[in-house]
Amino acid sequence: MTRLSEQTLGQISQPRPEYDRRRLRPGILHFGVGNFFRAHQAAYLDRLMNMGLAHDFAIIGAGVMSGDARMRDTLAVQDHLYTLVEQSAGASRARVLGPVIDYITPGDHVRVIASLADPAIRIVALTITEGGYFIDAATGHFDPTHPAIAADAANPDMPQTVFGLIVAGLRARRAAGHAPFTVMCCDNIPHNGDVTREAVVETARLSDPDFAEWITAEVAFPNGMVDRITPATSERERRLVREDFGIEDDAPVFCEDFIQWVLEDRFPAGRPALEKVGVEFVQDVTPWELMKIRILNGGHAVIAYPAGLLDIHFVHEAMEDAQIRAFLEKIERDEIIPAVPPVPGTDLGAYFAKVAERCANPKIGDTVRRLCLDGSNRQPKFIVPTIAHRLERDQPVEGLALESALWCRYCAGISDSGAVIAPNDPNWDRLIIQAQAARNDPAAWLAMAEIYGATGRDPRFAQPFARWLAMLWNKGTRATLDAYIRG
Helix, strand or coil: CEECCCCCHHHCCCCCCCCCHHHCCEEEEEECCCHHHHHCHHHHHHHHHHCCCCCCCEEEEECCCCCHHHHHHHHHHCCCCEEEEEECCCCEEEEEECCEEEECCCCCHHHHHHHHHCCCCCEEEECCCHHHHCECCCCCCECCCCHHHHHHHHCCCCCCCHHHHHHHHHHHHHHHCCCCCEEEECCCCCCHHHHHHHHHHHHHHHHCHHHHHHHHHHCCCCCEEEECCCCCCCHHHHHHHHHHHCEECCCCEEEECCCEEEEECCCCCCCCCHHHHCCEEECCCHHHHHHHHHHHHHHHHHHHHHHHHCCCCEHHHHHHCHHHHHHHHHHHHHHHHHHCCCCCCCCHHHHHHHHHHHHCCCCCCCEHHHHHCCHHHHHHHHCHHHHHHHHHCCCCCHHHHHHHHHHHHHHCCECCCCCECCCCCCCHHHHHHHHHHHCCCCHHHHCCHHHHHHHHHCHHHHHHHHHHHHHHHHHCHHHHHHHHHHC
16 A cells, blocks of 8 residues: 655656656636536646646645645645546546646635736636536526625735636736736536626726726736546545455545547636647637536436435446336437537537436446535536527426426425435525425425526416426325336
8 A cells, every 4th residue: 555645756656747746836716626627627738737738737726725734645645646547437536637837825815816927827627516606597697796796895905716816816917017828718617707707807896997998908808618427535445445455545536537628719818728638629618508508417316306305326237227217318318419519520419419428427426416415506507508409499397397397396495205315505595495385385396586587487388387296295296207208
């Protein structure tokens, strides 16, 4: 057994960095050093560095949440090295990654701002989760009245949020005469670059409107589509790394072997040559983004809630369930895929087949509960727009109405077996009240305007929703799925 560190790298038999990490120089500051970032963006960069390229684009990590300290401390002990385990259905392959060279102590905002001001940093990247952008649920836009943002506006020189820090870093660069960095959002949000631009610009506007206009004119925020299934790390994954690969690693990352990154090529300050390791650079990411959000993320929701109501633990187990698999295939074929515009060079049917294969991968250990998480944030992004798209064309939404009814039924807090469903949403307290009220009054659920908007008032959606919800309560998930599948 080898404890992972720079000193012990030579003792590890698995693939490891082929570059001299002592010669790496920082070029990227990344907020949110979680599993997805380490399995996705850092994995691409590691491959590029192994080709002898991008050694001046090493990564400095940063975080603003108290929970970030644990990851920072764990990685620091390992010299910021970690094991990535890529898993197909038939094999697991491990390699040690080394593009992260430092991680600023969470709370040390003075050092974060100093790093952002360093002209060597040309890209500032973010994976702060879909819920980290201070979006007003009612408007769908950035909420400048949020207390954390208001606090940054009152004290812009010592900000506490990611966006306040980015503004302070850009201000310091302009004052020093340095070109601005590019802000690259890697979160799973439609038009994520545009969302990030609004958050940064509107944060700046609260304390300095003229500087906000400068950011709008001078700073690039490319949109991107990212994709890789990356479950949370538990003791199970740490044990597997020890037993299967002989590495003592307190922060391994397990992921599927599939990976995709489509990115708009707008990096005025320069970027790594990521196209050499499979990143697709395009003029407009929208077609790929809609494909992924509707077919993959929407498909996850289709799988999640019937499986949650049936007490199924793992996603691959849900895919082994004949009813859930048939439900997914029918709703994708009949309603979701037809709502996706053409994507250059992509067969949408083949894309969905790959999605189904990925979800069925037993090695991943992805949980149904993770897919059910945060529906109040995900449904308005991944399901409701597809419903609205179809209603605009006067097309039926029977399957999507059933998906919404399943989510509502799940949020009532009890599965078909009578098992209690633990809170699984930041807004769980409200959702459980609305879901229980909807048992007798389905309109109570659809009245959540921040989720459904005008769609919830459309009888072409509201009527099948109410019918399916009544059937779920009266006959259960199995009988309801059967009714939909049989048409």
